Amino acid sequence: MEKLGPGSNLDTLQVLAMIPQDSFPVVVDAGSGAGRQTxxxxxxxxxxxxxxxTSERHLGTLARYAEEFGMDELVHMHCMDMADIPARFPAIDLLWSECAAYHIGFPRALETWFPAIRPDGYAVVSELSWLRSMDEVxxxxxxxxxxxxxxxxxxDDNLAIARAVGYDVIATHLLSRAAWIDGYYDKLEPLANSLLQHAEQSVRNFAQQTLSGIRIFDSAEGNYGYVxxxxxKPRHAVS
Ligand SMILES: C[S@@+](CC[C@H](N)C(=O)[O-])C[C@H]1O[C@@H](n2cnc3c(N)ncnc32)[C@H](O)[C@@H]1O
Structure with missing residues (x-):
């Protein structure tokens, strides 16, 4: 799969345009995967x-794309844990993370990266979120x-977490429906269907779980999404 999670360049660039600044000397993409958004x-x-x-395979794919598009000088690969970002990049102007922070936990990711972001610098983190209160879902x-x-x-809970860590909230953006389907669910669904009879139980279970997720997405639109x-980070933040 080229896309490792729901996402689109259109959404990425729309969100980038929400930042009231257009020059960032140090940009880090945490959990880049194969690097569509990178x-x-x-x-x-x-x-x-x-x-x-942490995946050499995904970074290798990104390296191939970067070369193909003549962008190898603009993309630098680091095979490492996103939790260790502050040690490697102590002064970040823009920390981007799409569809990946959950691997270390959204609250922990925001806390871990805060000291590494320059005062007046930005963090853009997408996270699967409930869009309604739980009793309405x-x-x-x-x-x-x-x-x-x-x-x-x-x-609201995620916004409260971000503010408690010390960030100012500039904006939120709900990932478009098309970004879930084009190149992601429309590829994943036939792939999962083809694995339902796989010899290994764990593969069959994973295929089944994937198809259930797609069905839930179809039936529960508007209840949850990638936000x-x-x-x-405020100019006078302590840390
Ligand atoms: C769902 S994919 C999203 C990739 C990409 N951001 C996108 O939206 O297409 C999550 C990525 O996070 C990476 N990952 C998981 N745990 C990680 C960690 N602790 N540190 C760095 N990357 C990690 C995985 O290897 C995978 O490439």
Missing amino acids: LALASQLRTPVHAVD PRAAREYFRSGYPDMRTV FYVLR
Whole structure:
């Protein structure tokens, strides 16, 4: 799969445009994967982007794309844990993370990266979020995510977490429906269907779980989504 999660360049660039600044000397993309958004950012900003991921395979794919598009000088690969970003990049102007912060936990990610962001610098982090209060969410969706992503919080809860860490909230953006489907669910669905009879039980289970997720998405639209949190570290923040 080219896309490792829901996302689109259109959404990435719309969110980038919400930041009231257009020059960022140090840009880090945490959990870059194969780097769709890394390339979109580097191409738009014409500035180097540091792609951080623990997967050498994904970084290798990104390196191939960067070369193909003549952008190898604008993309730097770092095979490392996103939790270690402050040690490697102590003064970041723009920290970007799409569809990846949940790997270390959204609250922990925001806290961990805060000291590494320059005063007046930005963090843009997307996180799967409930869009309504839990008592309004259909039971099927609640049950699916009770095991699928029990840490999912409402947008208000995530905003409160960001403010408690010390960020100013500049904007939020809900990932478009098309970004879930084009090149992601429309590829994943036939792939998962083809694995339902796989010899290994774990693969069959994963395929089944994937298809359930797609069904929940179709039936529970508007109840949850990927939300981009556009955050700024205040100029006089302590840390
Ligand atoms: C769902 S993919 C999203 C990739 C990309 N940001 C996108 O939106 O297409 C999550 C990525 O996070 C990476 N990852 C998981 N845990 C990580 C960690 N602790 N540090 C750095 N990367 C990590 C995975 O290897 C994977 O590439």
